[in-house]
Amino acid sequence: MDSGTINEYLKFFIALLAIVNPVGMLPIFINMTTSQDDRTRNRNGSMAALSMGIILVVVLFSGEAILRFFGISVDSFRVGGGILILLMAISMLNAKISNVKQTKEEELDSAERDSVAVVPLGTPLLAGPGAISTVILYAQRHDSAMHYLSMCVVIVLLVFLTALLFRLAPTITQLLGRTGINIVTRLMGLIMAAMGVEFIAHGLRQLFPVLGG
Numbered sequence: 183m184d185s186g187t188i189n190e191y192l193k194f195f196i197a198l199l200a201i202v203n204p205v206g207m208l209p210i211f212i213n214m215t216t217s218q219d220d221r222t223r224n225r226n227g228s229m230a231a232l233s234m235g236i237i238l239v240v241v242l243f244s245g246e247a248i249l250r251f252f253g254i255s256v257d258s259f260r261v262g263g264g265i266l267i268l269l270m271a272i273s274m275l276n277a278k279i280s281n282v283k284q285t286k287e288e289e290l291d292s293a294e295r296d297s298v299a300v301v302p303l304g305t306p307l308l309a310g311p312g313a314i315s316t317v318i319l320y321a322q323r324h325d326s327a328m329h330y331l332s333m334c335v336v337i338v339l340l341v342f343l344t345a346l347l348f349r350l351a352p353t354i355t356q357l358l359g360r361t362g363i364n365i366v367t368r369l370m371g372l373i374m375a376a377m378g379v380e381f382i383a384h385g386l387r388q389l390f391p392v393l394g395g
Contacts, residue, residue, distance in 0.1 A: 187332075191333070191335075191336055194333065194336055195339065195340065196373065197316055197373070197374075197377050198238075198313060198316060198336065199340060199370070200371075200373040200377070201267065201316055201370075202308050202313055202340065202344065203366075203370045204308070204343065204344040204347045205347060205354070205358075205363060205366045205367070205370075206363060206366060206367040207303075207307060207308065208347065208348070208351045208354055209360070209363060210279070210303075210307065211227065211230075211348055211351055212351050212352065212355060214303065223348075224348070224349050225299075226297070226298065226303070227351070228345045228348070228349075229299035229300065229304070230298075230299045230300070230303035230304045230344075230348065231304075231308070231341045231344040231348065232304075232345070233300045233303075233304030233305065233308075233309070234304050234305065234308035234309040234313075234340075234341065235337050235340070235341035237309040237314070238313060238314070238317050238337045238340075239334060239337055241309075241314050241318060242317050242333055242334065243330070245314075245317065245321055246321065248318075249318070256319070257384075257389045258385070258389065259315070259318065259319065259385075260319055260381050260382075260384060260385030260388075261381070261382050261389065262315075263312075263315035263318070263319055263381055264378045264380070264381030264382035264383075264385060265382060266311055266315055266378075267312050267315065267316070267377060267378035268375060270312045270371075270378075271371045271372070271374035271377075273371070274367050274368065274371025275368055275372065275375065277367050279307075312374070316377075317333070317337075321333060
């Protein structure tokens with residue numbers, strides 16, 4: 183695997199990390215598990231990360247079939263996905279969670295759940311529309327088995343990193359504080375904004391070749 187290919191999957195990892203934003207999810211995770219002991223909270227954190235990984239891997243292998251079923255071209259989806267990511271990025275730049283991930287009604291509903299590992303933590307907070315769109319779009323770049331295997335490896339790495347951050351959630355939140363977490367969220371939002379613009383621009387150039395000069 184050459185350096186260009188490695189950089190491509192590194193970019194995919196950073197893109198997913200920015201969208202999932204596990205550091206920004208830590209206060210929400212602690213709030214949802216505040217009445218649980220350490221063992222139960224760690225188990226829920228691991229389950230949330232695992233469910234996120236399973237959802238993203240399923241989307242990785244079924245995304246093309248979904249687009250084909252609805253008759254959606256990759257370029258149209260790229261523009262739509264870019265707009266979605268850009269809207270999420272704007273919320274993150276304001277250190278807020280986008281309504282695309284969770285509405286107020288869903289937040290109230292999650293407060294009444296006994297188990298929050300799969301829903302809403304695993305999805306839609308971690309494996310939300312933005313992460314799903316990103317996986318589908320990156321999957322369309324190549325059709326080789328090695329490409330899909332490499333993307334699976336990236337997703338698995340993200341799962342382990344997310345589970346580790348959730349396990350260390352109390353310590354990290356104490357060290358960073360609300361301000362530190364907001365700064366990380368805004369940085370992730372900036373990366374997401376640039377990525378959303380890139381998706382939109384590339385999709386529009388393919389849909390309207392005249393825009394490419």
